[in-house]
Amino acid sequence: MNIALLTAGGVGNRMGQDIPKQFMTIDNIPVIIYTMRAFQSHPLVHAICVVCLKGWEVALQAYANQFNITKLRWVFEGGDSNQHSIRNGLLGLRQAGCNDEDIVLVHDGVRPLVSESIITENIEKCRKYGYAVTGMVCKEAIMEKEGDCVRNIAIPRERLIRTQTPHTYHLKALLDAHREADERHIENTVASCTLLSALGIDSQHLVAGSERNGLKLTQTEDVELFKALIHTEKDEWLK
Secondary structure, three states, X not given: OEEEEEEEOOOOHHXXXXXXXXXXXXXXXXXXXXXXXXXXXXOOOOEEEEEEOOOOHHHHHHHHHHOOOOOEEEEEEOOOOHHHHHHHHHHHHHHOOOOOOOEEEEEEXXXXXXXXXXXXXXXXXXXXXXXXXXXXXXXXXXXXXXXXXXXXXXXXHHHOEEEEEEEEEEHHHHHHHHHHHHHOOOOOOOOHHHHHHHOOOOOOEEEEOOOOOOOOOOOHHHHHHHHHHHOOOOOOOOO
16 A cells, blocks of 8 residues: 655744644645645555644544545644654554555655656655655755855765655655664654664665655745746646
8 A cells, every 4th residue: 555644743833824834725725735635636645644733633634524635544643843743653554554565655744746756756666676765956056054154065966965755665664764763862853864864774766856846835935936836837838
């Protein structure tokens, strides 16, 4: 079974709104619904689970019912960090009877423009290699901040990856990684790919992301960009 694990456990302080960013409505549709729709419509995704901010579980289920998200099977309580929220979701899937070899696509609940092709390639690469991480090669000149100044980084930008999500693994592999992280007191990693890297896993195969999928709704200007993108059609002359 292929399962989308969506993280929606944050409060969204940087967005500065009265409700968590994943539950903000844009064109009368909650952000989390836009994200769930991408996995709902994908033929290779069999189920969705959401790790949800405590107190918003009923609202999430109500929205899923309203917008016909029939693949939503599990809602688990979020933790006090992204790492802990993902761990809660994995433990919930295990307790729900999911299999060791089930494929889990960990995806940000506020990254709503993930494409069908990105989801497909994550599943295919995980099947083939065991690990898949979505990302893009950096186009910008990347520098390191030191105080109020910047300085050069020796690594060529062609080797630097801007990671996105999904990050995709077999359930047992990712659950084992979280258990090992607990034993080694590795805390507050920002993503599943960095957690596995901290444990010495260097074989996470890259899935080509996109600028659209790079849009993670974190600040108010991201909402403006998202609205522009969903109301824009590709010009016919573009290949």
